[in-house]
Amino acid sequence: MTEAGLSTRGEKKERTRRAILDAALRLSEETGLGGLSLRQVAKEVGIVPTAFYRHFASIDELGLALVQESFSSLRAMIRDVRRGNPQIEEIVDRSVQVLDEHVRGQRAHFSFIARERNGGSAVVRAAVRQELALFERELATDLARLPMDHWSAEDLHILSRLIVVAMIAVAEEILELPDREGSAIRDRARTQLLMLIVGALNWRSRPAEEK
Amino acid sequence: MTEAGLSTRGEKKERTRRAILDAALRLSEETGLGGLSLRQVAKEVGIVPTAFYRHFASIDELGLALVQESFSSLRAMIRDVRRGNPQIEEIVDRSVQVLDEHVRGQRAHFSFIARERNGGSAVVRAAVRQELALFERELATDLARLPMDHWSAEDLHILSRLIVVAMIAVAEEILELPDREGSAIRDRARTQLLMLIVGALNWRSRPAEEK
DNA sequence: AGTTTCAGTGTACGCACGTTCACTGAAAGG
DNA sequence: CCTTTCAGTGAACGTGCGTACACTGAAACT
CATH class of the missing domain: 1.10.357.10 (Tetracycline Repressor, domain 2)
Structure with missing residues (x-):
């Protein structure tokens, strides 16, 4: 079995990635992308700051x-x-x-x-x-x-x-x-x-x- | 005597104010006004950070x-x-x-x-x-x-x-x-x-x- | 069943930030 | 001449930042 219903490894990762993109899109409406911090995004998504790096190398x-x-x-x-x-x-x-x-x-x-x-x-x-x-x-x-x-x-x-x-x-x-x-x-x-x-x-x- | 050649009180203040405006205008070309810090501007002008408040209450x-x-x-x-x-x-x-x-x-x-x-x-x-x-x-x-x-x-x-x-x-x-x-x-x-x-x-x- | 992979954790660091406060010293004014 | 004003000083604070490092535990692979 390589793919299960709704919780394979890749699916979970993709869901987190989407959550990061959505959070960044929403938060940056107020501050601009430049005024956006990795920690803000992570907190919004509900992950620890360092986990951000699993998805993007930088803002x-x-x-x-x-x-x-x-x-x-x-x-x-x-x-x-x-x-x-x-x-x-x-x-x-x-x-x-x-x-x-x-x-x-x-x-x-x-x-x-x-x-x-x-x-x-x-x-x-x-x-x-x-x-x-x-x-x-x-x-x-x-x-x-x-x-x-x-x-x-x-x-x-x-x-x-x-x-x-x-x-x-x-x-x-x-x-x-x-x-x-x-x-x-x-x-x-x-x-x-x-x-x-x-x-x-x-x-x-x-x-x-x-x- | 209230006004001297080039160093009355008001003149010096005005000169510093201009220097702050110029520095902010130049620095914000790279970072945007939002990404501009009071300390950056102060360092650029050559004054101590707190002196900024003598001219502006905020960025x-x-x-x-x-x-x-x-x-x-x-x-x-x-x-x-x-x-x-x-x-x-x-x-x-x-x-x-x-x-x-x-x-x-x-x-x-x-x-x-x-x-x-x-x-x-x-x-x-x-x-x-x-x-x-x-x-x-x-x-x-x-x-x-x-x-x-x-x-x-x-x-x-x-x-x-x-x-x-x-x-x-x-x-x-x-x-x-x-x-x-x-x-x-x-x-x-x-x-x-x-x-x-x-x-x-x-x-x-x-x-x-x-x- | 045993091993590898890897998204997410938790701690800890050094740094730049805005703001506070008490201060100094020269120009302005009596 | 003595007093007031005030632009600029310098030290200190609490906070949020990016990033490093060692870790955990479950899914994936053999």
Whole structure:
């Protein structure tokens, strides 16, 4: 017998690992990852401080695992947007709705990304930025599938970046006001996206001034 | 005689205060304000830890002073943009150029704002966000002076927010690559602003679909 | 049945932290 | 000239930190 019902060695270890990740995610919402101590996390999980080392070599390594986890959340979100219909006019409403749902459902992940993008340790910050850059590139290829002719790869990427930073700003607004029902925020987010899209639709057809 | 050349009581105190602010600004670039200790700052300045209390009651109070200082920088920047000419087509180039200069010249201030906006202590974060909201409102009234007819106050504010988050993103890019000459970044920033403006110019004249 | 593996324990260490308190000495003021 | 003010000193405290080391006991393997 190598695997039993719910208490094999590996299962127990995995459960503790999850508990550590969850505790770190929750505690770091108040202090930031940098202000997080190994001992706090251990106490929260219910293990002795030194047992932490059985799972991670340092807080930074824990942080990298949280980066992966948080971006899995984010990718699941755009997969949710894609699933359904690419109706060109419905896409704004659907994107905003999905963003709102995911940010509220996975607030810890989004808050982690927003926070550690600028603050915290250099290695975690670098990981977040790399994932964010990757995400921008993915969005750019998504945009390329829409009927926007004559767009250079460069312009697509710039538009993608604009959309990402706007949506991060919206996510930060949602995170800031947890209780308030966010219909006003959703309306503003819709307007923001629409403005960007109107700009995009009139982009290469209009400004032939630089070159 | 109440004031002498360069060593009156008040002057010496003010000089120490400045040294504390400068040291904190520099040290917090590596660790964040939250990861900053009173003892570190004191050692950097060259005073004994307890002398810190003669100037600030806590690190948080120091942080609030740095918020004020950093936003003075930011306001000086848009004053620089306004000074000169409001030539409608020149405004993008000038804005990007001034942004680039100021971010490089006052990198510590911009880095402080970008960092403490999300991370760090609750009170400092709240102060940064309030100042940022105020700044957005100022920009909105600036925009209202440009020839954009039929814009609601709400839409102006949304556009203002889009511009602010886009410019913060540009500032973060500049901060990220200190040595590299940022002509590529400037080009992309110009394109971003132009996209936003093209969107703005085609905004109320086009989408009459919602209401 | 006997041996190995290893997640978790418990103690102990040296260190940096914020804060307290009584102090010093020169500038400011009478 | 004598007194007050106050920026900066220096020693001491309790606390939480990361990490080391030797350990235990049950699951896994032979």
